Amino acid sequence: MTELPVFDPIALPLQPATYAATLGPTVVISPHPDDESLGCGGLLALLARANAPVWCVLMSDGTMSHPNSAKFPAPARQALRETELRLALTELGLRSDCLLPLNLPDGQVPGPNEPAGQAAIARLVEFFREKQPTTVLCPWRRDPHPDHRATSQLVRAALAHLPRPPRLLEYLVWAWERAAPTDLPRPGEASGWQLDISAVLAEKQRAIAAHASQLPGSCIDDDPTGFTLAPSMLVHFASTTELYLEATTTIAASPAHSSSDSRSV
Numbered sequence: 144m145t146e147l148p149v150f151d152p153i154a155l156p157l158q159p160a161t162y163a164a165t166l167g168p169t170v171v172i173s174p175h176p177d178d179e180s181l182g183c184g185g186l187l188a189l190l191a192r193a194n195a196p197v198w199c200v201l202m203s204d205g206t207m208s209h210p211n212s213a214k215f216p217a218p219a220r221q222a223l224r225e226t227e228l229r230l231a232l233t234e235l236g237l238r239s240d241c242l243l244p245l246n247l248p249d250g251q252v253p254g255p256n257e258p259a260g261q262a263a264i265a266r267l268v269e270f271f272r273e274k275q276p277t278t279v280l281c282p283w284r285r286d287p288h289p290d291h292r293a294t295s296q297l298v299r300a301a302l303a304h305l306p307r308p309p310r311l312l313e314y315l316v317w318a319w320e321r322a323a324p325t326d327l328p329r330p331g332e333a334s335g336w337q338l339d340i341s342a343v344l345a346e347k348q349r350a351i352a353a354h355a356s357q358l359p360g361s362c363i364d365d366d367p368t369g370f371t372l373a374p375s376m377l378v379h380f381a382s383t384t385e386l387y388l389e390a391t392t393t394i395a396a397s398p399a400h401s402s403s404d405s406r407s408v
Contacts, residue, residue: 152386157161159186160342163189166310167277168196170270172298173280174252174290176205176228177354177372181380182314183280184235184347185340186387191236193345198274199232200267202226202294207249207359209369211315220363221246221332225355231353235346243270252293255300265295267301274311283313283388287321293313313388319379335389351380 163186171187173179174292179187179199205224206217215223220372229239245263247253253260271279281298282291295313302308313333318326328335356363359371 144279152335152337155386156248156335157337157339157384160189160339162338164193164195164319166190166195166312166406168275170198170200170274170276170309171250171280171292172200172202172282172294173228174202174288175249176201176224177231177351177357178282178291178316179228180231180235180347180350180354182282182316183385183387184231184350184380185343185385187232187237187281188235188343188346188350189338189340196274196276197237198243198270198276200270201227201228201239201242202263202297203249203252203290204244204246205249207370209361209363209366211368212363212366213396214365215363215367220356223363224354227354227356232352234344234350234353250290252290252297254293255296260297263297264301264304267298268304270311271301272284272393273306279308280312280314283315283318285318285322285326286315287317287323287326291316298394315386317390320376328388331391333390335386335388337384337386339368339383341384344383348381351377 158216169190171179172184187197204221206220209215209220212220225244229242232241233239245266246262247259253263255261255264263364278281279298279302282295284295285292299311352358357370357372361369363369
């Protein structure tokens with residue numbers, strides 16, 4: 144593989160939409176409701192079209208997007224965001240009951256050395272053993288949001304407990320806008336490729352729109368400090384391609400998985 148001196152997503156090879164079907168049964172790990180649609184909604188829709196089993200694990204309770212809302216107190220925010228996530232999954236062609244919420248605290252997803260993190264790892268291991276996915280999708284290990292980084296650590300710790308861990312693909316969310324140079328992939332650290340999602344871009348956009356509480360015009364309108372996705376951020380997820388990264392070293396002693404048409408970044 145040819146190493147890139149700097150991270151250049153445009154230079155990564157483009158996989159056709161049909162490549163999605165080769166990933167087989169897949170679990171997507173979403174730190175918050177909406178990360179699954181933003182980071183890999185196109186791939187999920189293509190997997191659904193290919194009739195591949197897909198499950199979604201939601202790590203956090205999603206309540207910190209509007210922490211000062213009285214109109215939607217924390218339990219109501221959690222219920223609203225989970226409802227939006229289930230709707231988004233159906234827009235992508237998935238079953239709404241494919242969801243496993245872990246309900247970790249939003250903004251404080253624990254690391255693998257904390258008791259709550261160890262409990263989350265155990266639940267992930269149990270889930271992976273039950274579902275037997277061949278692929279796991281998870282945020283890029285240095286995606287700038289701390290919950291995304293903690294999620295990556297928990298997932299990698301869980302996969303290390305499996306004798307034959309599934310293929311781990313990493314997707315970007317906040318790295319598109321907030322990444323420092325040290326957050327981006329380093330030469331030789333990961334292989335990468337783009338996926339053509341033009342055939343399902345409409346489904347992805349509908350799934351993003353399902354997370355209405357996180358978009359301009361949110362129904363949670365009584366918290367001036369509340370979060371909504373800026374139009375400049377949403378532009379990154381209106382592309383006809385999605386980017387995926389894959390470690391060039393294995394998590395455990397199982398054989399490495401890599402695409403023959405990927406490039407080290």
